Structures are given as structure tokens and as C-alpha cells.
Amino acid sequence: MILISDNLYTYLILAVFLLIAGIYGLVQHKTFIGMLVSTELILNGAGINFMAFNRFLAPDPAIGQIITLFIMGIAAAEAAIVVSFIIAVFRKYHSIDPDDVMELKG
Amino acid sequence: MTFYQYIAEGLFFVFVLLIMAGSFITIRARILMHTVLGLAVALLGVAGIYFYLGSMFLTLMQILIYVGAVCIVLIFGIMVGSTPTEIAEKTIKDRKNIFLAVSAAAAAFFLLMISILKTEWIAAAAQVRDFSAEHLGESFLYQYCLAFELISVILLIAIVGAIILAREGRGQDDKNPWAAPTQGPAHVKELTSVTENKGDPLA
Structure with a gap:
């Protein structure tokens, strides 16, 4: 009997689900923070993908874990940058709606 | 089972x-x-x-x-x-954006599902199967040292960038929050005058 939790396709489909949830949220949300949160979902889908290939296909299981840790570092850095950007934008425009931020001046 | x-x-x-x-x-x-x-x-x-x-x-x-x-x-x-x-x-959101969101997600879903189901996944011939933190740490610090250093540099740049970005639009009074206060509270002054000479035993 094949265990569902021991099958590569389960994890790949789960990662696809996280990706499409992230894309849907990215288009549908109307705030900067909502879009950032959806990006985190997409990054987690990528992480699950790497870990699944690491578990079932890769010769050395350290590689996928290192890439996933790298993704976590990138996500943390990205969250810090985007939140400070949102604070700066909120201070200047008094809005968190991306549609309100329309000038691109220095 | x-x-x-x-x-x-x-x-x-x-x-x-x-x-x-x-x-x-x-x-x-x-x-x-x-x-x-x-x-x-x-x-x-x-x-x-x-x-x-x-x-x-x-x-x-x-x-x-x-x-x-x-x-x-x-x-x-x-x-x-x-x-x-x-x-x-x-x-x-209005209906138009929901339609856009659903179509974008559905397109991504079908493209990826087709490629997942059509690909024949082949495992590596010899797998190490060592998931211990010890093995991970050794590979991280010897073989894949560049990734380790890159993470630290990226985090440093992110912290510096976040500070610069968030400090940008502040008022003139808040320019330097770490500057010494011109007139601190009374009890702080009292405390510093008491501990001035007794704080350092070598003085």
C-alpha cells in the first residue's frame, strides 16, 4: 500500500496549491501588506518543492535544506525591506493602497 | 500498516x-x-x-x-x-479583479499540473539519506559556505536598507533619536550624580 505522505506527487501538488493561492491573493488584495503576505505563500510553495525533491530525488539531502534556508533568509530580508518601505510610503501619502501611490519622483 | x-x-x-x-x-x-x-x-x-x-x-x-x-x-x-x-x-474588490485573479491562478495551476504529471521523476542512483543537523551543518559550512555568507550579507543589507528607508521622511526634530537629551528628567540627573564616582571601583 502506498502511503500518501510518502509520495512525491502529494508534495508537488501541495506546493502548486500554495503557489496558486499566492498568485490569487497577489492579484486580489488591495493593500501592500496583503500583497506581501501572498508573496510569502509563494515562497513557501517554493520551499516545499525544494524539500520534496530533496527528500525523494536528490543524492545529498543537505542541498535542498540549504536552499530552503536560503529562501527563508531572503523572505525575512524582503519582509523587513517591504515593511519599512510601507512605513515610508504611509508617512508620505497617508495611505496603504497601492493605487494611491502614483508619483515616481526622487 | x-x-x-x-x-x-x-x-x-x-x-x-x-x-x-x-x-x-x-x-x-x-x-x-x-x-x-x-x-x-x-x-x-x-x-x-x-x-x-x-x-x-x-x-x-x-x-x-x-x-x-x-x-x-x-x-x-x-x-x-x-x-x-x-x-x-x-x-x-470589484468583479473584474476577481476574474483576473481566478484566471491567473487557474492558468498557473493547469500549466504546472500538466508538467508535474507528464514528467517522469527519476531518483538519483545513490542517495545519502542523512537528514541529521550535523550533516547539514557540515555541508553548510564547508561545501556550501558561499550560501551561508550570502545569507548573512543579504540580511545585513536588508537591515541597513530598512533603517534608511524608514528614517527617510521623518521630521526635523526626530533626525537623530540617539542624540543626548538637552534636558533629561530630574531623577535621571540625580541618579547619575550619585553613581558618578561610585560606579567605577578603579576610579
Whole structure:
């Protein structure tokens, strides 16, 4: 009997689900923070993908874990940058709606 | 299949359910704080999935970094912005955007499902199967040292960039928050005058 939790396709489909949830949220949300949160979902889908290939296909299981840790570092850095950007934008425009931020001046 | 395997399978579905419920809350919630809380639930589910994929270390790191750090940063970002009830009305979208969102997600779903199901996944001939943190740490610091150093440099740049970005638009009075106060509270002065000579035993 094949265990569902021991099958590569389960994890790949789960990662696809996280990706499409992230894309849907990215288009549908109307705030900067909502879009950032959806990006985190997409990054987690990528992480699950790497870990699944690491578990079932890769010769050395350290590689996928290192890439996933790298993704976590990138996500943390990205969250810090985007939140400070949102604070700066909120201070200047008094809005968190991306549609309100329309000038691109220095 | 033994009894414990049934429990393990059940727990796996609990984690999958956590991911699905969390991401549904994340993409459909009307109040922004609920969005981030849904994200935290989904990330906890992903941590459980990492455990099933054999890495205890990544599970703990997922909880520590994502649920612990990133979600707190996001909540902080929400709290300095407008109030939750103010945002709630704004996140309801018109029909056109929902149609766009559904079509983008469906296109990505079908493209990826076709490529997943059509590809024949071939495992490596010889697999090490050593998921211990010891093996991970050794590879991280010897063979893949560049990734380790890159993460630290990226985090440093992110911290410096975040400080510069967030300090940009502040008023003239707040230019240097670390400058010595011109007139501190009375009790602070008193305290410093008392400990001035007694603080350092070598003086």
C-alpha cells in the first residue's frame, strides 16, 4: 500500500496549491501588506518543492535544506525591506493602497 | 500498516488542512490582521510538512523565522498603518479583479499540473539519506559556505536598507533619536550624580 505522505506527487501538488493561492491573493488584495503576505505563500510553495525533491530525488539531502534556508533568509530580508518601505510610503501619502501611490519622483 | 502509521497519516492530513485553511483565510480575509494570522496558520502547516519531509531542523527554523519573526514584522507594519476597520472596506474588490485573479491562478495551476504529471521523476542512483543537523551543518559550512555568507550579507543589507528607508521622511526634530537629551528628567540627573564616582571601583 502506498502511503500518501510518502509520495512525491502529494508534495508537488501541495506546493502548486500554495503557489496558486499566492498568485490569487497577489492579484486580489488591495493593500501592500496583503500583497506581501501572498508573496510569502509563494515562497513557501517554493520551499516545499525544494524539500520534496530533496527528500525523494536528490543524492545529498543537505542541498535542498540549504536552499530552503536560503529562501527563508531572503523572505525575512524582503519582509523587513517591504515593511519599512510601507512605513515610508504611509508617512508620505497617508495611505496603504497601492493605487494611491502614483508619483515616481526622487 | 500499523496503528502508528494511521496516526501519522492522520496528522499529515491535519497539516494539509492547516495549510489550506490558512491560505484560504490569507487570500479571502477582509481585515488585514486576519490575513496575517491566516498566514501564520499556513506557515505552521508548512512546518509540519517539512517534518514529514525528514528535516527536524527546517521545521524548527520555519516556526522560528517565519511564524516568529516575519509574521511579527508584518503585524508591526499593519499597526503603524491605518486601523483594521479602516482597511476592511477597501480590500473588497470589484468583479473584474476577481476574474483576473481566478484566471491567473487557474492558468498557473493547469500549466504546472500538466508538467508535474507528464514528467517522469527519476531518483538519483545513490542517495545519502542523512537528514541529521550535523550533516547539514557540515555541508553548510564547508561545501556550501558561499550560501551561508550570502545569507548573512543579504540580511545585513536588508537591515541597513530598512533603517534608511524608514528614517527617510521623518521630521526635523526626530533626525537623530540617539542624540543626548538637552534636558533629561530630574531623577535621571540625580541618579547619575550619585553613581558618578561610585560606579567605577578603579576610579
